[in-house]
Amino acid sequence: MNLRVVRSSVGKVYTKWQYFAVTGITMALVVAFYIFLTNVPLFAQAISSGYPLSTIINLMAALVKGIEQSAGFATAVTIFVSAVLVGVNASLLVYRVRNFGFSTKQGSSTLSGFVLGAFGAGCPACATGALSLAGVAGGLAALPFQGWELRLLSFALLVMPIYWLSRDIESGGACKI
Amino acid sequence: MEERTRKSRESHQDAVTIPKNTVKWVALLLVALNVFTFLIGSFVQTGASGANIAPQGSGDAAAPPSRVTVTDVGAYSIGDEDAKITIIEYSDFQCPFCRSFWQGTLPEVKSAYIDTGKTRLEYRHFPLSFHPAAQPSAEAAECAGDQGKFWEAHDAIFSNQAKQGQGTISYTKNDLKAWLSGVQGLDVEKAMKCLDDGAKRARVAADVADGNKYGVSGTPSFFIGSPSKGYVLLVGAQPFEAFQQVLDQELRS
Numbered sequence: 161m162n163l164r165v166v167r168s169s170v171g172k173v174y175t176k177w178q179y180f181a182v183t184g185i186t187m188a189l190v191v192a193f194y195i196f197l198t199n200v201p202l203f204a205q206a207i208s209s210g211y212p213l214s215t216i217i218n219l220m221a222a223l224v225k226g227i228e229q230s231a232g233f234a235t236a237v238t239i240f241v242s243a244v245l246v247g248v249n250a251s252l253l254v255y256r257v258r259n260f261g262f263s264t265k266q267g268s269s270t271l272s273g274f275v276l277g278a279f280g281a282g283c284p285a286c287a288t289g290a291l292s293l294a295g296v297a298g299g300l301a302a303l304p305f306q307g308w309e310l311r312l313l314s315f316a317l318l319v320m321p322i323y324w325l326s327r328d329i330e331s332g333g334a335c336k337i
Numbered sequence: 338m339e340e341r342t343r344k345s346r347e348s349h350q351d352a353v354t355i356p357k358n359t360v361k362w363v364a365l366l367l368v369a370l371n372v373f374t375f376l377i378g379s380f381v382q383t384g385a386s387g388a389n390i391a392p393q394g395s396g397d398a399a400a401p402p403s404r405v406t407v408t409d410v411g412a413y414s415i416g417d418e419d420a421k422i423t424i425i426e427y428s429d430f431q432c433p434f435c436r437s438f439w440q441g442t443l444p445e446v447k448s449a450y451i452d453t454g455k456t457r458l459e460y461r462h463f464p465l466s467f468h469p470a471a472q473p474s475a476e477a478a479e480c481a482g483d484q485g486k487f488w489e490a491h492d493a494i495f496s497n498q499a500k501q502g503q504g505t506i507s508y509t510k511n512d513l514k515a516w517l518s519g520v521q522g523l524d525v526e527k528a529m530k531c532l533d534d535g536a537k538r539a540r541v542a543a544d545v546a547d548g549n550k551y552g553v554s555g556t557p558s559f560f561i562g563s564p565s566k567g568y569v570l571l572v573g574a575q576p577f578e579a580f581q582q583v584l585d586q587e588l589r590s
Contacts, residue, residue, distance in 0.1 A: 198572075201552065205404055205569040211586050219582040226576035229437060 162327075169326035170248070173255045182254050183247035190243040195223045238311045245318035252325040260328070404567030405551050407560050410543065413487040415447070416457035422587045424456060424580075425560040425568065427463040427544070427553045430474035430494050433504050435557045438574040439495045445577040450584055460491065462544040463556050470508050473532060475541045477513055480531035481523055489520045490528075562587055 173179050196203060206216055228236040407425055414423075424446070428435040443458075450456035462479075464471030474494050481490035497516040498506040510532075518525045531537065551560065552570060561583050562568035571583055 201570050202572070206583075206586075208403055209569060209586075209590070215582055215586050219579060222576060222578035222582055226574075226579055229441060230434065230573035230575050232434075 162323075165330050166323055166326040169252065169329040170322075172329065173251050179251040179255060182251045183244075186247040186250035187243040190246045191224055191227075191239060192220060194239055195220055195227075199223060234311070238314070241315060242318060245315065245322065249318065249321050249325065252322060252329065256325055256328055260332070404562060405560055405570060407551055407564075407568050408547070409564065410461070410547065412459045412461050412544070413482055413491075414457050414459040415488060416451040417454040418457065420451075420454055420457040422450075422456045422561065422563055422584060423459055423568075424584075425459045425461060427461050427548045427556060427558040427560075429463055429465050429468055429471045429556040430478070430491075431468035431471040431498075431505060431508075432465065432556045433506075434574040436495050436498055438557050439492075440499060442574065442577050442580060446580050446584075449577075449581070455588060456584060460487075461548065462541045463548045463553055463558070464541065464545070465556060468505065470513070472541065473510055474513060475544075476535070476537040477517060477528060477532045479537035479540055480528040481517060481520065483531065484523055484528065486520055486523045489523065490517055493517060493520050566590070 202219075203216065206219065211219075223230075227239060231239075412425075426438075428438075446456070446458070451458055462475040464475050478487055478490045478494065481487055493516045494513070497512070497519075498508070510529075514525060514529055517523060517528060548558070555572065557572075557574060559571045559580075560568035561571055561580075566587075569583060569587075571579065
């Protein structure tokens with residue numbers, strides 16, 4: 161992985177405030193996505209009980225505020241780092257599409273970025289779910305590094321499309337001969 | 338000979354050629370697997386807690402979207418018996434998140450809703466299998482309850498762990514005995530005999546069975562509502578603001 165390529169393309173993208181906005185909005189969506197998925201019964205019951213939208217939004221905000229308290233420091237850090245990486249993916253993706261279009265031939269990186277970006281938020285908790293499904297008592301805590309090994313894998317999966325998109329941006333959307 | 342060499346070269350090339358985007362698709366596949374396990378896993382884990390999975394639960398961990406009906410079992414509670422709303426807490430004495438709720442959120446909930454008569458808090462046991470001290474602690478608290486000291490024992494068990502730091506604290510029956518000896522007016526020997534006799538084992542097991550039935554998949558889990566209207570399930574050591582949103586709405590409805 162050529163870090164110079166990533167640094168250069170990220171430098172190009174973050175020259176306009178719109179791309180910071182895309183990153184920020186995406187980060188908020190990622191965190192909201194995580195909160196929603198880990199509290200599906202609560203939101204379903206709240207909606208079926210006729211809670212007003214304002215209450216549901218406030219409840220979501222309260223749950224976001226309490227991530228560290230309810231999930232622990234490690235998970236809170238994981239979610240934050242994942243959200244940042246997904247946000248950067250989103251900004252690079254928007255830049256790539258706006259400047260070079262969405263070609264199916266060249267678009268595998270774009271597609272990869274989109275899929276990884278859209279669903280990567282699941283990674284922080286997926287390992288927990290997978291382990292509990294496998295019947296591992298203690299979930300991530302049962303692993304030698306308390307799940308940090310899986311968290312780092314998740315981060316790596318989110319860094320890869322950043323590199324692919326950066327390479328596309330650096331090549332100007334053209335195939336190198 | 339030349340033909341054979343060419344074929345051999347082609348065969349070798351076939352063997353080592355990796356499709357251009359293989360790495361990307363493998364990564365995508367990994368993520369798809371992650372997403373799949375996450376979507377399922379989010380229903381079987383305890384809220385957002387990475388440390389407190391309760392895989393032993395046989396109940397429907399994905400609680401139904403409709404409100405949950407919880408039957409009264411005469412568990413220990415604080416607050417006005419006639420309060421409009423009840424919070425039913427399923428908790429594990431060795432669970433750090435349960436301790437975090439006790440330490441951080443409960444005092445605020447108590448002063449704003451319980452002490453004002455709006456809400457009652459009921460405590461039910463859900464000792465997790467990977468917390469070996471949780472079961473004896475639950476039984477010991479019930480034994481102390483026979484002497485009218487349930488909440489004092491409850492507070493003593495959590496506060497003594499809090500003194501030892503953060504995360505899951507390991508402790509023995511002797512530690513438990515020492516902690517309970519600090520509870521004023523409690524006959525510790527009698528409580529420990531009750532614990533050793535297993536007099537409260539069935540009582541705790543009944544709570545766990547009920548919890549599984551209601552969809553408790555980890556601790557702490559809170560059912561908030563009333564017997565007539567049913568309950569909503571709030572999972573995890575959430576901040577006061579989360580309880581506030583649910584409690585205010587339940588009080589309004």
